Amino acid sequence: MLLMILATSASAREVIVGSKVFTESVILAELATQLLDARGIETVHRRELGGTSVLWSGMLRGDIDCYPEYTGTLRGEVLASKSLQSDAQLREALAQMGVWASGSLGFDNTYVLGMRKDVAQRLSIVRMSDLAQHPELRFGFSNEFMRRADGWPGVKQAYGLPQSDVRGMQHDLAYRALVSGAIDVTDLYATDAEIAHYDLFALPDDRRFFPNYDAIFVCRSSVAEDVKQVLQSLENAIDAQTMAGLNAQAKLDRLDERYVAQRFAVERFDVTTSAGLDTRMSRIWQRTREHLGMVAVSLVAAIVIAVPLGIAAYRNRNVARVAFAIADVLQTVPALALLVFLIPWLGIGYGPAIAALFLYSLLPILRNTHAGLADIGRDLRESAEALGLSPAAQLRYIELPLAARSIIAGIRTAAVINIGTATLGALIGAGGYGQPILAGIRLDDLGLILEGAIPAALLALLAQGLFGVLERRLVKAK
Amino acid sequence: MIVYEDVAHAYAQAPSLRGVTLRVPDAATTALIGPSGCGKSTLLKLAVGLVWPMRGSVTVDGERLTTENIRRIRHRIGYVIQSGGLFPHLTAKDNVTLAARYLRRDRAWIDARVAELLEIVQLPFELLDRYPGELSGGQRQRVSLMRALMLEPEVLLLDEPLGALDPMVRFGLQEDLKSLFARLRKSVLLVTHDLAEAAFFSNRIVLMHEGRIVQEGSYRDLVERPANEFVRTFLRAQRVTPDA
Numbered sequence: 001m002l003l004m005i006l007a008t009s010a011s012a013r014e015v016i017v018g019s020k021v022f023t024e025s026v027i028l029a030e031l032a033t034q035l036l037d038a039r040g041i042e043t044v045h046r047r048e049l050g051g052t053s054v055l056w057s058g059m060l061r062g063d064i065d066c067y068p069e070y071t072g073t074l075r076g077e078v079l080a081s082k083s084l085q086s087d088a089q090l091r092e093a094l095a096q097m098g099v100w101a102s103g104s105l106g107f108d109n110t111y112v113l114g115m116r117k118d119v120a121q122r123l124s125i126v127r128m129s130d131l132a133q134h135p136e137l138r139f140g141f142s143n144e145f146m147r148r149a150d151g152w153p154g155v156k157q158a159y160g161l162p163q164s165d166v167r168g169m170q171h172d173l174a175y176r177a178l179v180s181g182a183i184d185v186t187d188l189y190a191t192d193a194e195i196a197h198y199d200l201f202a203l204p205d206d207r208r209f210f211p212n213y214d215a216i217f218v219c220r221s222s223v224a225e226d227v228k229q230v231l232q233s234l235e236n237a238i239d240a241q242t243m244a245g246l247n248a249q250a251k252l253d254r255l256d257e258r259y260v261a262q263r264f265a266v267e268r269f270d271v272t273t274s275a276g277l278d279t280r281m282s283r284i285w286q287r288t289r290e291h292l293g294m295v296a297v298s299l300v301a302a303i304v305i306a307v308p309l310g311i312a313a314y315r316n317r318n319v320a321r322v323a324f325a326i327a328d329v330l331q332t333v334p335a336l337a338l339l340v341f342l343i344p345w346l347g348i349g350y351g352p353a354i355a356a357l358f359l360y361s362l363l364p365i366l367r368n369t370h371a372g373l374a375d376i377g378r379d380l381r382e383s384a385e386a387l388g389l390s391p392a393a394q395l396r397y398i399e400l401p402l403a404a405r406s407i408i409a410g411i412r413t414a415a416v417i418n419i420g421t422a423t424l425g426a427l428i429g430a431g432g433y434g435q436p437i438l439a440g441i442r443l444d445d446l447g448l449i450l451e452g453a454i455p456a457a458l459l460a461l462l463a464q465g466l467f468g469v470l471e472r473r474l475v476k477a478k
Numbered sequence: 479m480i481v482y483e484d485v486a487h488a489y490a491q492a493p494s495l496r497g498v499t500l501r502v503p504d505a506a507t508t509a510l511i512g513p514s515g516c517g518k519s520t521l522l523k524l525a526v527g528l529v530w531p532m533r534g535s536v537t538v539d540g541e542r543l544t545t546e547n548i549r550r551i552r553h554r555i556g557y558v559i560q561s562g563g564l565f566p567h568l569t570a571k572d573n574v575t576l577a578a579r580y581l582r583r584d585r586a587w588i589d590a591r592v593a594e595l596l597e598i599v600q601l602p603f604e605l606l607d608r609y610p611g612e613l614s615g616g617q618r619q620r621v622s623l624m625r626a627l628m629l630e631p632e633v634l635l636l637d638e639p640l641g642a643l644d645p646m647v648r649f650g651l652q653e654d655l656k657s658l659f660a661r662l663r664k665s666v667l668l669v670t671h672d673l674a675e676a677a678f679f680s681n682r683i684v685l686m687h688e689g690r691i692v693q694e695g696s697y698r699d700l701v702e703r704p705a706n707e708f709v710r711t712f713l714r715a716q717r718v719t720p721d722a
Contacts, residue, residue, distance in 0.1 A: 383563030386526045387577045387625075388552030397576060401567045475567070 014042040015227055018055050018064035021048045023250045023257065024109070024191060024215075024243065028068035030261035032217060034273035036230050038265070047257075052077055059099070065223050066231065069101075070109055072213035076150065087214075100221045102231045104214035107191060107240040111145065111210045112202040113155070114188040116178060120201045127206040128159055131185070135162040140183035142171040150211055151187070158209040176345075190240050193248035215243075237268055253439045254431050256283075283436075284455055290431035291459065295418045298354045302361030302414060307407065309362075310369025311395065320370065327363040335360070335424050353425035353432075360421055361414035368410025372403025405475045412467035419460045423452065433459075479504050479665060480525050480633060485534035486689075487520055494520045496689040497534070504632070507659050507666040509676035512686035513712070518669045521686075522635045525667070526557050538633065553577065556626025560638040562618040564610040570621045571606035578628055595624040598658060616647040623655075627662075634659075636668045640675070652678060673697070673716040685709060 015036055019029035026047050036043040046064060049055055055067045056078055074094070075084050084090045094101050113128055120126070123134055131137065145151035146168040155161065169177065174186040179198050188195060188202060190213075195202060215238075217231045238246075249260045265273045313320035333341075335356065342352035376399060384398040400407075426434030433452040440448030480502040487495040495517045502508050510518040523529045524536050527548035536543045538551050564573050571592065578588050596603060599620040610618055619639055626634060639655075640648045656679055659666050670676050676683045677697035685693045685700065693705040704710045 379559055379561050379563045380565060382523070382528050383557070383559065383565070385528060386552055386555075386557040387580075388549045389577065389580055390549065393580050397568075397580070398565055402565070404567075 014044050015066065015223065016064045017043060017045050018049050018058060018067040019045065019047050020051060020055055020067070023193070023247050025068050026257045027246050027250060027261055028105070028215065028217075030257050031264060032066065032068070032231060032234065034258075034261055034265055035233070035269065035271060036227060038271050038273045039226065039230050041224070041227060041230070059218065059220060060097070062220065066217055066219035066227070068105075068215060069218045070213040070215055071104075072110065072211045074218075076211060094218065095221065098221045100219045100223070100228060102217040102219075102228070103235040104216060105234050106215075106236040106238045107243050108212055108214050109189050109191050109240070109243070110205070110213040111151070112188050112190050112205065113185055114178070114195065114200040114202050115185050116181075117199050117201045119181075119184055120203075125203065128155075128203045128209075129206050131203070132160055132162065135164070137163055137165075137184040138182075139163050139166040139185045140169050140174045140177050141166065141187045142174055143168045145187040150209075155209060158207055180345075191243040191247055193244060193251040195244055196248055197252055233269070249439075254426070254435045255439055280451065284451060287431065287433050287435060287452065288455060288459070290435075291419070291422055291433045291456070294350065294353050294357060294422045294425055294430060294432055295415065298357035299361055299411070299415055299418060301354075301358045302365055303411060305358075306362045306365035306410075307369050310366045310407075311373065313366070313370045314373040323366060324370075327366050330359050331363045335421050336427070339424060339428050349428065350425075350430050352428055353422065353430035357418045357422055357425075361418055364413040364417070365407070365410040368406045368413070369403065372406025372410075373399055375406065376402050401475075405471060408467060408471045408474065412464065412471075415463045415467065416460050419456060419463055423456055479539060480667065481537045482521065482524070483535045483537070485521075485524060485531045485536060487517075487524065487529060487531055489520075493689055495524075495531075498686075498689070498691055499534075500684060500691060500694075502633070502665055502667050504665045505663040506682065507668060507680040509680040509683045510667060510669045510686065511671065511673060511676045511683055513671065515688075516686040517689045518686050519637050522557070522637050522667060522669060525633070525635055526552050526555055553581065553629050554631050554633065556623075556629075556631040556634045558619070558622050558626045558634070558636045558639045560641045562610070562622040564618055564622055564625070566610050569607050569609055570613065570624075573610070573621060574606075574624045574628055576625070581629070591628060591630075592624075595627055598627065598662075599623050600654060614647075615643050616651055619643065619651065632665055634664050634666045636666065638669050638671065641670070655679070673700075673713070685712065687712075 017029045017033050017036075019025040029045050029047065033043045033045040049058065049064070052069075052073055055064065055069070058064045059067060071087060071090060075090060079090070079093055082093055084093055091101055113131070115125065123130075125131065125134070139152075141152050146166075148154075152166065167183070174183065175194050175198065177183045178186050178200070188200070190202060194200070217234065219227065219231065246260050246264060249255045249263075250257050262273055265271045309319075309323050313323050330338075338356045338359065339352055342355050346352040346355055380398065380402065381394075384394045389397065422430075422432050423434030423437055425432050426438045433456040435452065436448045437452035437456075440446065440450075440452065480500075482498050482500040485495055485498045486493070494515075498517070498521065500521070510521060512518050520529060524531060525538065525543075527543055527545070538554070541547060541551065543551060564570075565576075568576065574592060574595065575588050578591070592606070596606075601617065601620050601624070605613065605617060605621075610621070613621065623639070640651055643651065652675065659679070666679075668676070668679055670679075673683075681696040683695065683697060683700060684691055687708050693700060693709050695703075700709060701713060704713060
């Protein structure tokens, strides 16, 4: 009896696939999970469990069965003491520890050095050894790369690089510095989504300095044979460019990793998997939060700046001239151009999207605040003054209430423009309703497009209505 | 008492006052009259610091107006303009009590004062909750007068307060105002362009022309002893002749 229970629970035990805390690992683990599931093997994906040591020790303990790993990491970190040279040696060492490894999935996610394509072309740099001819180049590397033996110290020696302007910086900052031209070269991972996004050139490692970081799956040796077979079907299925594309879908297009894996499974293996995706409503809700977040933060910031500025402009003609000149110019900059201008300072994501929306909100609010105040008749202004009210009291009790209709109209205009413009935020990874629209256009999926376009239109109408109510409640003059 | 001492003023290059000296005595009504643009409204605005003299001085009860003391002095002066100047977003009551609330006067005092003023200007209590747009022209001017009187000022400046009203309403309000001025014994400076109205309110009429005072005196003085040709023309234009 007891044996029977043990037996059923053992056979019913699902396969647990783990992933590390970064997009590529999540996508690979999700792909494996879905393919296993499609084969009738019950599988769960425990996502984003931690770094290498957490996944590795978790697997040895039996908390997880499989996870995606890189040969370079196993050689250099997990089994560093054994100084393994070939893949065969690695496989053997793993087997001794009770670990099975698949063959390479088809890409080598090693370090590469990257430059802006235009800079590389101008200096005719086509491979890493060409860097030695250009001692004036400025290098900015991630802090980890600066320290590691297989990072900058090793590269410098192997290629005899003469550059002296070499700085360590945060990885994301390095991308921005590279794009804005503050540095010329940085370290990248071969499948980084940003390579395509920023149009960078990854220099070939012509002296084969960087160790191989072939992506593989590792499992406890005890997993069932059919699990291993499914994972082996992934061998050589994904090249670096494909992986970078999948990473970009998840990271820049903000598509759910499960969805990214599902699409890939259909395209590459013609296997329709169940991704266990969020419902459409929960996706829309998530995007509504992102979209509203962008609009609300930028709008509030614009109100805080533009209303006082409008008051100052009403009081002082010079302030008016300067403020309107700047706001007018800002308004004429196309939204897309503004977003691109902001990337070198604010990177991609929420920051530049909010900054751009903020700048677009300034003019309508500034203009309407100024116009609302300037339209107040001289009789009323003088009556308020003759009552002996301080300028602050005149503003608070008389001028702002009288200008309220105009100010609210300005805020309403800004809000509606913002709700529309915020869809462009998706172009720089800020999420929101633009995300499904953009992804839908790229993937030719009308449903996805509508999933963004309809809520965006509804939100704009809702904003119109709400501000109308607000106006009626706040503006009392009969 | 308001004293103007050789006051000159100009609006953007166009002179409006060219040296005016005038005393506005306590407890009496002084009527300022003259054609449009003669500077009579400017004289009123000078007394509440809405415009400032380029030459000469304005003193209120011996205190020369400066940007420092002007706000305090405004609380002692009631100012009513032709359009009433009521704030459209505030009810009649809020218009009347705005300055008192701004000065943090006691609520009970404010309520008592409002009740008193309703009686003085003869307005029914129910009108207090209406917005200016819901009041007739005559009612608006009465509310405007309440607002001007709220802080118990010694001086009332009235800039054509009846100018926009139709003749019947105007007639009634003239009567009420005259008895009100007599009762309150305020120093009143009233601007009008109607000589009959000026004569009705005051036996001290100040006739202005092109930024100067051309004659000061009672209606009879003006009619019987016009100071110059302009006075004669002005009287003719008002259809008042010495023989009338």
